[in-house]
Amino acid sequence: MTPMERILVVDDEEDILELVRYNLAREGFEVICADTGEKALKLASDAVPDLIVLDLMLPGINGIEVAKILKNADKTRHVPIIMLTARGEEADVVLGLEVGADDYVTKPFSPRILNARVRAVIRRAAAEPTDESSVLRIQELSIDPGRRKTTVRGEEVDLSFTEFQILLFLSRRPGWVFTRSQIVDAVRGDNYPVTDRSVDVQIVGLRKKLGACGSYIQTVRGVGYRFKELS
Structure with missing residues (x-):
C-alpha cells in the first residue's frame, strides 16, 4: 500500500485552515495543521512533510520568514512550498519565490484548484531530473x-x-x-x-x-x- 503524502497547512484563519484540511484529506492526503509560524517550524522539523501550504500573513513569524528558515535548514530545504496570498500582494509573491517557495495561490481560492496545484507540485518534485546530462x-x-x-x-x-x-x-x-x-x-x-x-x-x-x-x-x-x- 502506497503511503499517503503528508501536507502541512499553515494559516491563522481557522475557517480557511479547516477548509484546506478537509479538502486535502478528502483527496487522500495526510494533513497536519499549524496556525502560527512558530508551530509550523516545529511541526515541519518533527514530522517532515511532503509539501507545505503556507499563508504569508501570520502572527509572529510571517510566512516569508518561515519559508526562509525552512529553505535554509538541511532537514526541510527540499520540501516544496505553496504560498497562500491575498490579491494585490504581488511584491510578497516575488519575495516568497525568491526565498524558495515553489508556487502560489491567491485568496479567495477554489479548493479544487488548490488541490490540483498541490498534486502538480508534488508530481513535479518527484519528477525532478537526476541526470543533468540527459536529453x-x-x-x-x-x-x-x-x-x-x-x-x-x-x-x-x-x-x-x-x-x-x-x-x-x-x-x-x-x-x-x-x-x-x-x-x-x-x-x-x-x-x-x-x-x-x-x-x-x-x-x-x-x-x-x-x-x-x-x-x-x-x-x-x-x-x-x-x-x-x-x-
Missing part, C-alpha cells in the same frame, strides 16, 4: 545539455550561451514560476553577465528563435516566467 524532449523541442544543442522539429536552433541556459533552466521544471532574479542566479556566469532587465530581452530573442515552440515559455505577469506544462 530533454518536449513535443517538438529537444534540448541536449551535454552537446549544448537545441532542435525544433529536427532543425538545430542557434542559441547564445545565455539563451540556452535560460531555456534549460526553465524546461527542467515545467510549470514552476521563476522570478527574473532567480533566472539570473541560475544562468549567470563570470563571462556572461545577466541582469534582471536583460532577462526580458533574452526571453524575447529566445521565443523568436524557437518559433512554434516559443509559446512554451510563458510570462507570469508581475512575477517572472515559467515553462508551460505539456502533456
Whole structure:
C-alpha cells in the first residue's frame, strides 16, 4: 500500500485552515495543521512533510520568514512550498519565490484548484531530473545539455550561451514560476553577465528563435516566467 503524502497547512484563519484540511484529506492526503509560524517550524522539523501550504500573513513569524528558515535548514530545504496570498500582494509573491517557495495561490481560492496545484507540485518534485546530462524532449523541442544543442522539429536552433541556459533552466521544471532574479542566479556566469532587465530581452530573442515552440515559455505577469506544462 502506497503511503499517503503528508501536507502541512499553515494559516491563522481557522475557517480557511479547516477548509484546506478537509479538502486535502478528502483527496487522500495526510494533513497536519499549524496556525502560527512558530508551530509550523516545529511541526515541519518533527514530522517532515511532503509539501507545505503556507499563508504569508501570520502572527509572529510571517510566512516569508518561515519559508526562509525552512529553505535554509538541511532537514526541510527540499520540501516544496505553496504560498497562500491575498490579491494585490504581488511584491510578497516575488519575495516568497525568491526565498524558495515553489508556487502560489491567491485568496479567495477554489479548493479544487488548490488541490490540483498541490498534486502538480508534488508530481513535479518527484519528477525532478537526476541526470543533468540527459536529453530533454518536449513535443517538438529537444534540448541536449551535454552537446549544448537545441532542435525544433529536427532543425538545430542557434542559441547564445545565455539563451540556452535560460531555456534549460526553465524546461527542467515545467510549470514552476521563476522570478527574473532567480533566472539570473541560475544562468549567470563570470563571462556572461545577466541582469534582471536583460532577462526580458533574452526571453524575447529566445521565443523568436524557437518559433512554434516559443509559446512554451510563458510570462507570469508581475512575477517572472515559467515553462508551460505539456502533456
